[in-house]
Amino acid sequence: MKAIVLVILFVFGFALGWAQENLQVRTVKFRGNKHIQTYHLKEEVALESSSWVKQKIFGKEPVYYSRSLYNEDVKRLTVFYQKQGYLDVRFNEPQVELTKKNKVVLTIFIDEGEPVTISEISYQVDSLYQLDEVMRLQDQKKLLLQTQANNDKTFRDEDITNDQLLIAEAFYDYGYPYTRVNHHLQVDTILNTTAIMWQVTRGPLAYFGSTNIVGNSRVPSKNILRQIDYHEGEVWSKKKIDQTQKQIYNQGNYRVASVRANIGDEQPDTIPMHIQIREAPRWSVRFGAGYGREDKLRAFTDVQYLGFLTHTGRLNLYAKHSGLEPYNIYLKFSQPSFLFPMNTLTVHPFIQEENEPGYKLQKIGTNITFLQSFSKELNTSIGYVFEDVELDTTAFVANETVDYDETIYKKTGIVLGGIYNNADPILDPVQGYAVSLNIKTNGLLLGKEIPFYRILSEVKTYFGLRRGLVLALKGKMGGIKRTDDADFIPVEEKFFAGGSHSVRGWSRSDLGPRNENGVPIGGNSLLEASAEFRFDVARKLKFNVFMDAGNVWEKSFNYHITDLRYAAGFGLRLKTPIGPAGIDVARPVFDSENKWQLHFNIGHTF
Structure with a gap:
């Protein structure tokens, strides 16, 4: 008799699950997620609620429930949890209910388990040195304050990727453009912890070589060279390259100003620099209009001329009208x-x-x-x-x-x-x-x-x-x-x-x-x-x-x-x-x- 009842319940449950296939999803709920916020989980799943607002105002298509779609979502959620440090996450059988309007209310049950935490972080540079042996104390403190992975914190893939770039850039600014950064994990499955060892290979020390400028026709190269923040023969630094790009853009005459190092596979110790310029048009016009409760109808036009008086001078003729400013007309000469x-x-x-x-x-x-x-x-x-x-x-x-x-x-x-x-x-x-x-x-x-x-x-x-x-x-x-x-x-x-x-x-x-x-x-x-x-x-x-x-x-x-x-x-x-x-x-x-x-x-x- 007991076996018959189990068979009936199984058949009934299978039939109910089959009947819910291809019905519109009304609501998706999560239960058991104590450490990961629900809105993060909803961003990872294809099954999502199909509200009237989403469909009518934002033009979203309704989503229909299927077991295969649910299984794909569980796979995505599992990967997401593992990236957050929850390696033992489990998903229990979901609850699928029907509303009076034959829409699906899906409840996903999660057993998060305990996260993997970071027990220790160490650095090894060129297999010989510790971090404090090759980096100034001030720069070392700055790096450690910026890193996302810290002792006793949950291990997350995103933190490791972020820190890998931060460590490499710190050594770029010391003149090592060929730096490679890898990490080695030592996992303790009993304590559910991991130790991280950062392994840094610096490569040869490099210096700035000559600078080549292409693409400029109106602005002379000498005006652009005045903006560079480095000197030929100086120790190479990514920070100085970034600052140079900002200083060139400050002249306000370019659509593109790209400063990059010609780094090749041979890893030479002198690196030529290349500046690619794309100048903005000499004449440009902007205009716009709108309405505000305070300034009523507003409109403006701005005519700009580049290369006025000097190679990098800018002249703007601006006119504006609004309820608060019936007229505002000015000329502005800017010399960057x-x-x-x-x-x-x-x-x-x-x-x-x-x-x-x-x-x-x-x-x-x-x-x-x-x-x-x-x-x-x-x-x-x-x-x-x-x-x-x-x-x-x-x-x-x-x-x-x-x-x-x-x-x-x-x-x-x-x-x-x-x-x-x-x-x-x-x-x-x-x-x-x-x-x-x-x-x-x-x-x-x-x-x-x-x-x-x-x-x-x-x-x-x-x-x-x-x-x-x-x-x-x-x-x-x-x-x-x-x-x-x-x-x-x-x-x-x-x-x-x-x-x-x-x-x-x-x-x-x-x-x-x-x-x-x-x-x-x-x-x-x-x-x-x-x-x-x-x-x-x-x-x-x-x-x-x-x-x-x-x-x-x-x-x-x-x-x-x-x-x-x-x-x-x-x-x-x-x-x-x-x-x-x-x-x-x-x-x-x-x-x-x-x-x-x-x-x-x-x-x-x-």
């Missing part, structure tokens, strides 16, 4: 490598109209700026600014009486700026931080100018909590003060808060002091802070929730934490080649104001 390989001198005359919620003005002026890049992360600037400003009082102060000197005035001064930004990737950061500082002084050269100084600093930081989830934080502080006994400060130099890149529960410039007619007049102190969680909800779609805080105060460098205004909201971002684009919806909280604000954005707000 003005004194050093990674700096640029710019001369920038302009004419502009600003139409902000709190003021309207026209100005004409010139900026002369010296830009210096110290590294990929650190950039600085120092500049001289002259502006002749005419303020439209009808838009600013309505029926008030205004001093003539406060409506037509000149400004001239020095502007200092610096930014350190190691956030990565640049358009959609998941890690790193950015710190910026801008200092402006006014009241130089002309006796009747308005003497003041203005400071604005900002800090942004990004924490990748897990794949697809990022916490972004921002803090911003500013202050402006007259250096004489007068009170007047030009309205366009004051601080305003509220809007798509500020406190998003308010419209542009809506926070802070107002005049008796309710018009925003700006303040002399600014404080803002934001926290935002960013989630990946699809391959090219992000969802974000955030809280902003901030305010503007009338007195200089006078901040009141208890007087901050708060807003909370959510948004969507669509990933595009030029960065995320989307909308934010927010409203004030802890406040008598309760109106929702809608903001359209290109890029993240911070």
